[in-house]
Amino acid sequence: MAISPTFSARPRVLVVGGGYVGLYTALNLQKKIAKSGGIVTLVDPLPYMTYQPFLPEVAGGNIEARHAVVSHRKHLKHTELIQGSVTSIDHENRTAVIAPVDGATPFELPYHDVVMAAGAITRTFPIKGLAESGIGLKTIEEAVALRNQVLSLIEQAGTETDPAVRKRHLTFVVVGGGFAGIETIAELEDMARAAVKLNNRVEQSELRFVLVEAMGRIMPEVTEKQAVWVVEHLRSRGMEVLLNTSLDNAEGDGIKLINLPDKSVAQEFDADTLIWTAGVMANPMIRATGFPLEPRGRVSTNTNLQVTGEFGVIENAWAAGDIAAVPDVTGGLPDGTCVPNAQHALRQAKRLAKNLWASRFNKPLKGYKHKNLGAVAGFGEWQGVAKIMGIQLKGPLAWLAHRGYHGLAMPTVERKFRVIMDWFVTMLAGRDLAQLENLQAPRRTFVAAATPAPKPAAKPAEVAKEEVTASK
Structure with missing residues (x-):
């Protein structure tokens, strides 16, 4: 398989996935890597990162859908972006196979470091229907x-x-x-x-x-x-x-x-x-990489966020977020790994970026450590529940804590502003209750207008007249 000539030949940090980990890893590395003569390349089927804690509010009409996503192109200006999927990785030869979303021929892309950040997908069971x-x-x-x-x-x-x-x-x-x-x-x-x-x-x-x-x-x-x-x-x-x-x-x-x-x-x-x-499960694409997996299907890492195997650290391979089994030294899941949530993913991405950069200069790496500060949830207008550093809240105070935390956690100042403005407008004008029809078939109205109407059936008198004319 040929290497595509379209993309940069500079030493590459390949980021697989554009969610929390992918976005923040690229944000924190793109300028540094570019100045050192390399390039950060992010591969994801979607051109944006989705802030998933806001999905219930998008579904409920509190937040405009576009405001709950962060454009890769707008915010990763020093990153090489590829809209596609990584279908396999040959880490021994430092190459990955990319399948573009438009169905074009897959191609190989060489890299120096790879960051596995493909996140998680919905976990389902074999239930009929x-x-x-x-x-x-x-x-x-x-x-x-x-x-x-x-x-x-x-x-x-x-x-x-x-x-x-x-x-x-x-x-x-x-x-x-x-x-x-x-x-x-x-x-x-x-x-x-x-x-x-x-x-x-x-x-x-x-x-x-x-x-x-x-x-x-x-x-x-x-x-x-x-x-x-x-x-x-x-x-x-x-x-x-x-x-x-x-x-x-x-x-x-x-x-x-x-x-x-x-x-x-x-x-x-x-x-x-x-x-x-x-529930969710690690993105199954990780199985095509050859990296070691733990029983739950996540790639094994150490606290430095380096991929690890039977014989220790796999050089130049990194992972974080929902796709990785990152040890939680403060106590997390029963198996001692971090809970798959945004709170860990955002912080792991920043630590991963620092460690990857430090590794270029053989500097000591720092292990990831973050004690979960709690949890917040909103249940509609002025209702919620929260547990923050042992303090239990419910009702309006928990609802405010929920919005305060997620408003600050939303990536980029621009998106924070848009979301906060959505909340302000909703408080004054109420939820947006207008449904949008035909999103799955947006051309339906045009096709109906552009299709000639069927010719009306002839009236009995006209039919008789045509028969007489024909007999003559």
Whole structure:
């Protein structure tokens, strides 16, 4: 396979993935590497980084979708950007195979250092109908589609005369009781209530929101007392919270839930909206790299964020974020690795960039160490829960802490400003409740206008006249 002549021949730091780790690694290295005669190259199928903690608020109409993403091109001006996927890595020969998103012929790209930052994807299970009926909440596209779907179904229900279909339109199911699931169902419920207030053909009592969690409690990141309060809060808003319950089947429009551990049938009903937020897993592309993996499918690293194998450190190979099993010296997951969240990813990226640069000069590397300061979650307007340095908050104070933390954590000043302005406008004018139709088929209206109308059928008298003329 030939090496593409289109890209720079300078010594390259190849960053695989443009999420939290990829963006911040490139931001912190691009100028330094360029001044030393090299170049940073970032490869990702998308031209932007998504700030995933904001996806529930995008779905709920609090934040404009474009404001929850950070453009690579705008903020990585000294980085070589390739929109594509790394399909394999030959680290012994320091080359990677890149497949462009436009379907062009894959090509090889040489590198000096490689940074594995491909993050995580939604973790699913082999449940019948899930792939056909479900939608995740891991991408900005899913958040926008979900928002439009919920609002559109409320509109459809307003003119639906079949009671069963109407009930199906207004039933919304979220599987997964972690932060993503709780924030998603709370934001969507808030938005749906606001939309129904403007529609006199739909009653608030017709809305049905169901949260399904396989464990005996939700949100393991907060205390058990706080988790119980969250369940009570959701139920006080009319939502159903089903613990020790699992999704068994989602074929067609049907939802079949079973009790755990005996697997008896808990409920069966129809729903047009099934949202899956039941965890994540390391991006499977890591399997094509040849780097050593630990049991959960993540690449093995040491505290310096260097990829490590059976025989020690693999030189010039680095990894961080959700794709990496980074040791947590302060105590993290049961296996002693860092929890896969944005708080760790952002800090690991900065440490990785410093260590990679130090390695160029054979300077000592510093291990990654960060004690989790806590967790914050928002549940719609003025509602939330938080545990910050042992301090437990709920209600408006937790909601403010949630917005304060994520407002500061949003990458780049420009994006911080846009998000804060969105919040300010929402406080004054309320959520944006306008759904956008036909996003999957944007040419539909034009095609209909440009297609000639069928010729109307001839009237009986005209047909007779034509027959007489023909006989003559």
